[in-house]
Amino acid sequence: MDTVHVFGQARKWILEAGEQIRSSFDKTLNIHTKSDPNDLVTDIDRDTEKFFIENIRAVFPGHRILGEEGFGDKLQDLEGVVWIIDPIDGTMNFIHQQRNFAISIGIYENGKGKIGLVYDIVHNELYHAIAGSGAFLNGKELPKLERAAVKESIVALNISWVLENKRVDHNLLIPLVREARGTRSYGSAALELVYVATGRVNAYISPRLAPWDYAGGALIVEEAGGSVTNLNGGKLDMLNKSSVLAAGPGLHGDILERYLKVGK
Ligand code: IPD
Ligand code: CA
Ligand code: CA
Ligand code: CA
Numbered sequence: 001m002d003t004v005h006v007f008g009q010a011r012k013w014i015l016e017a018g019e020q021i022r023s024s025f026d027k028t029l030n031i032h033t034k035s036d037p038n039d040l041v042t043d044i045d046r047d048t049e050k051f052f053i054e055n056i057r058a059v060f061p062g063h064r065i066l067g068e069e070g071f072g073d074k075l076q077d078l079e080g081v082v083w084i085i086d087p088i089d090g091t092m093n094f095i096h097q098q099r100n101f102a103i104s105i106g107i108y109e110n111g112k113g114k115i116g117l118v119y120d121i122v123h124n125e126l127y128h129a130i131a132g133s134g135a136f137l138n139g140k141e142l143p144k145l146e147r148a149a150v151k152e153s154i155v156a157l158n159i160s161w162v163l164e165n166k167r168v169d170h171n172l173l174i175p176l177v178r179e180a181r182g183t184r185s186y187g188s189a190a191l192e193l194v195y196v197a198t199g200r201v202n203a204y205i206s207p208r209l210a211p212w213d214y215a216g217g218a219l220i221v222e223e224a225g226g227s228v229t230n231l232n233g234g235k236l237d238m239l240n241k242s243s244v245l246a247a248g249p250g251l252h253g254d255i256l257e258r259y260l261k262v263g264k
Contacts, residue, residue: 001081006060006107007115007130010083013055014103017048018121021088025098040091045069048087048103056083066239068212078111078238084215089118090188098122104190106215108238116219118190127194129223135197142197144225145248150258153202153251155180156192167207168231168243176205176259189244193217196246197224203247203255207231211238218246227252233262 021044030043049069056063063081065072075082083105088094090101099122107115118127129135135142155176162173177183184201186192190213192204197220206213218228218236230236231243233256247255256262 001107001109001114003114003130006081007128009055009059010105010107010115010117011126011128013052014105014117014119014126017051017087017103018119018124020051021048021103021121029095031095038092040095041069042088042091042095044094045088045091046071049085052083052085052087052105066211068210075239078108080110082108082238084108084211084238086190086212086216089190089213090186093187100186100191101188102190102194104212104216106211106217106219106238108215111238113215113219113222116216116223118194118216118220120191120194127197127217127220129197129220131219131223133223135220135223137194137198142224145197145199147250148202148248150176150179150251150254151181153180154182154184154200156184156186156195156201156204157206158185158187159183161205161207165207172260173205176255189213190217193228193244193246194220196226196248197221199248203245203251205231205245205255207243208241209244210241211236214242214244218244221246225249229256231256231260231262 024044046069049067049071065083067085086104089104093100103119105117114131116129195201196204221228226248228246236242
């Protein structure tokens with residue numbers, strides 16, 4: 001893959017899609033529900049995914065696409081070049097707040113992350129990373145993350161995971177929430193990941209996300225010097241759902257070992 005060429009196209013399309021989403025703010029949204037009454041999708045989510053797919057198919061016919069809204073390919077493996085797209089990450093925020101949402105794109109070659117883009121349209125903040133070349137915000141390289149202790153950290157997580165639930169032992173998360181300097185919840189995994197990359201938060205935890213939520217942001221965190229794994233310390237799965245722990249150096253291992261009890 002010609003990474004520079006592919007990145008240039010992806011950047012152009014994400015900015016164009018952002019412009020289209022911005023201009024939709026004045027129009028009435030068509031809102032539909034998916035798996036449950038709080039699982040929302042709008043025509044804008046669908047149209048944005050279709051916009052990327054049409055462009056990718058026209059310029060890169062050999063590339064394959066995994067998109068949340070299902071207009072891409074049905075993938076069984078990650079061979080070749082695969083675009084993993086969330087047309088709007090944070091749809092509930094998009095509908096209720098018209099902010100705190102982003103477009104997320106991860107481009108993988110034979111399973112390896114090559115390009116990540118996350119675009120916060122409302123703030124006009126475009127984050128990107130190219131494997132081995134660092135992480136950037138609006139073209140300016142982000143400084144490498146420094147070590148932080150839990151007691152001086154802001155941890156991003158959804159409050160519902162601290163209640164008793166099926167996916168994670170909430171008793172493990174309570175001490176982390178208690179000992180951290182603060183917690184935040186933004187309702188967009190892609191933004192919470194890039195906030196780890198910028199140091200706006202120091203860690204992000206979710207027991208259940210899909211590849212399109214983290215494919216772009218994970219690469220940006222790693223290129224900023226952080227680590228992203230599942231809650232067992234293993235590699236993220238880019239075909240199936242996975243838990244996610246993203247944090248800067250030192251803190252990532254600390255949370256895994258001292259709070260999530262991995263390796264104990
Ligand atoms: C959702 C957001 C949210 C996370 C959910 C995701 P969507 O994505 O990333 O922060 O907690 O699990 O499904 O549906 O708005 O693209
Ligand atoms: Ca969704
Ligand atoms: Ca999402
Ligand atoms: Ca989405």
